[in-house]
Structures are given as structure tokens and as C-alpha cells.
Amino acid sequence: MIPQDHPRYRSLVVRERLAEAARDGVVSLEGLTSHGRGEAFDYLIGEVTMPSARTAERTAAAMIRAARHPVISVNGNTAALAADEIAALQQASHAQVEVNLFHRTEERMKKITALLLEHDVDVLTGTAERLIPLSHDRAWSLNEGIGSADLVLVPLEDGDRCEALIAMGKQVITVDLNPLSRTARTATLTIVDEVTRALPAVTAALSDLTDDEAAGLIRHLDNHYLLQTAISEIATRLIHALD
Numbered sequence: 003m004i005p006q007d008h009p010r011y012r013s014l015v016v017r018e019r020l021a022e023a024a025r026d027g028v029v030s031l032e033g034l035t036s037h038g039r040g041e042a043f044d045y046l047i048g049e050v051t052m053p054s055a056r057t058a059e060r061t062a063a064a065m066i067r068a069a070r071h072p073v074i075s076v077n078g079n080t081a082a083l084a085a086d087e088i089a090a091l092q093q094a095s096h097a098q099v100e101v102n103l104f105h106r107t108e109e110r111m112k113k114i115t116a117l118l119l120e121h122d123v124d125v126l127t128g129t130a131e132r133l134i135p136l137s138h139d140r141a142w143s144l145n146e147g148i149g150s151a152d153l154v155l156v157p158l159e160d161g162d163r164c165e166a167l168i169a170m171g172k173q174v175i176t177v178d179l180n181p182l183s184r185t186a187r188t189a190t191l192t193i194v195d196e197v198t199r200a201l202p203a204v205t206a207a208l209s210d211l212t213d214d215e216a217a218g219l220i221r222h223l224d225n226h227y228l229l230q231t232a233i234s235e236i237a238t239r240l241i242h243a244l245d
């Protein structure tokens with residue numbers, strides 16, 4: 003049992019949850035290392051939503067609302083950390099949810115689909131095809147899902163798949179605590195925030211954005227500027243960290 007008065011209680015609980023999900027075969031061992039990288043950046047960020055991320059979250063809501071066919075692409079870490087948050091976002095939008103894995107086995111696909119269904123996510127199922135121009139297993143996706151999507155929300159994405167989706171002409175929104183990653187720099191829009199903070203913020207924005215604000219956010223979207231601002235916010239915090 004993790005003592006509730008431990009100063010890193012929440013972080014330890016999340017680690018325990020991911021370790022359990024790894025033992026269950028939902029999260030891959032590689033996924034645990036990705037989480038570690040994310041945690042390190044979140045420590046630098048201060049485990050809060052930065053102002054630049056708040057803007058990115060509202061812009062994401064505007065883009066999802068404007069999309070013809072938005073799809074949320076879910077991997078093992080996202081399912082283990084944020085199944086309820088995905089369900090809420092799906093209910094607030096017209097987005098479909100597709101499971102897409104880097105370390106893809108039929109068994110993991112089934113386990114993650116079952117976990118999402120338990121949390122009331124309406125998950126797409128069907129026969130996957132090699133639709134994304136990549137050599138590894140992440141090429142597999144559903145024609146009626148990511149294959150025909152105009153916008154894909156991919157939390158915790160890998161850089162080369164993000165590039166491949168962009169090359170297919172899709173808009174890509176990612177959630178990535180590392181503003182320097184290839185994914186962050188390649189996506190149409192990057193939310194530099196922890197996934198369980200980011201998804202509820204996008205869901206909340208979907209219901210309070212006016213049409214005017216939404217149009218303005220889309221018109222002024224500049225991901226390079228948002229990333230630069232996120233880096234400045236982190237740097238300012240670091241300079242004063244020991245004050």
C-alpha cells in the first residue's frame with residue numbers, strides 16, 4: 003500500500019496502475035519507459051496545465067468540432083491511464099475511437115478493446131488493413147476509422163507514425179509532455195500536458211467554445227509558436243525552481 007501522506011502519492015498510484023496494466027498485458031514494457039519520459043517532463047512542468055497548453059486544448063476542441071470525421075487513436079498507455087476521459091470526450095464530440103498499437107498482438111488488441119468497453123467507450127472493430135505507409139505494425143488500421151479520418155487525435159504518439167499520418171493529408175492532434183519530441187514538432191497541433199489533464203480540458207472546451215472563438219483559434223493556429231511558448235514557460239519555472 004502506498005501511504006496517502008507520501009508527497010509523491012499521485013505519481014506512485016499512477017505508476018502502480020501502469021505496472022498492473024503491464025502485468026495484465028494492456029501496457030507494453032516499452033510503454034512503461036515512455037511513461038517515465040513523460041513523468042520527467044511533467045516534473046519540469048510542475049504537474050499543472052500551462053497557459054500554452056490551455057490554448058492548445060481549446061484549439062483542439064475547435065478542430066474536433068469542425069472535423070468531418072475525427073478519430074481518437076488509443077494505445078495501451080492511454081487506455082490504462084484515461085479510459086474514462088476518452089469515454090467523456092467521445093460523448094461530448096462526434097469522434098470515433100480506434101485502438102492502434104505499436105506493439106500489436108491480437109491478444110493486446112482484445113484486452114485494450116475490452117478495457118475501453120468496460121469504461122463505456124464505443125470502440126470501432128473490424129478488419130484492419132495496412133493503410134498507413136509504415137513498415138511496422140502501426141501500419142494496421144481500419145478503413146472506416148483512421149483510414150478515412152480527416153483528423154486524428156493521438157495521445158502519446160510515436161514520431162514516425164505522426165509523420166506518416168500527416169503525409170496522408172490528415173490533421174493530427176497529439177498530447178505529449180515532451181515539447182521537443184518529433185511527434186510534438188510534426189503534429190498539426192500539440193497539447194503539452196499530461197493526458198488525464200488534457201482530455202477533460204478538451205471535453206470541457208467543446209461545450210463552452212463559442213463559434214467565433216473556435217473560428218479564431220483555428221485561424222490563428224501556429225504549433226511552432228505554441229511549442230516555443232511551452233518551452234519558455236518550462237524554462238521560466240526552472241530558473242525560479244529553487245527560489
Ligand code: ATP
Nearest residue numbers: 036039040158160161178179180183184185196197
Ligand atoms: P518521438 O518518437 O515523438 O520523438 P519518443 O520516442 O521520445 O518521441 P515515444 O515513446 O515514442 O517517445 O512516445 C511517448 C511520448 O509520450 C513521450 O514523448 C512522453 O513524453 C509522452 N508521454 C508519456 N506519458 C504521457 C502522459 N501520461 N501524458 C502525456 N504525454 C505522455
Ligand code: MG
Nearest residue numbers: 159160161162
Ligand atoms: Mg519514438
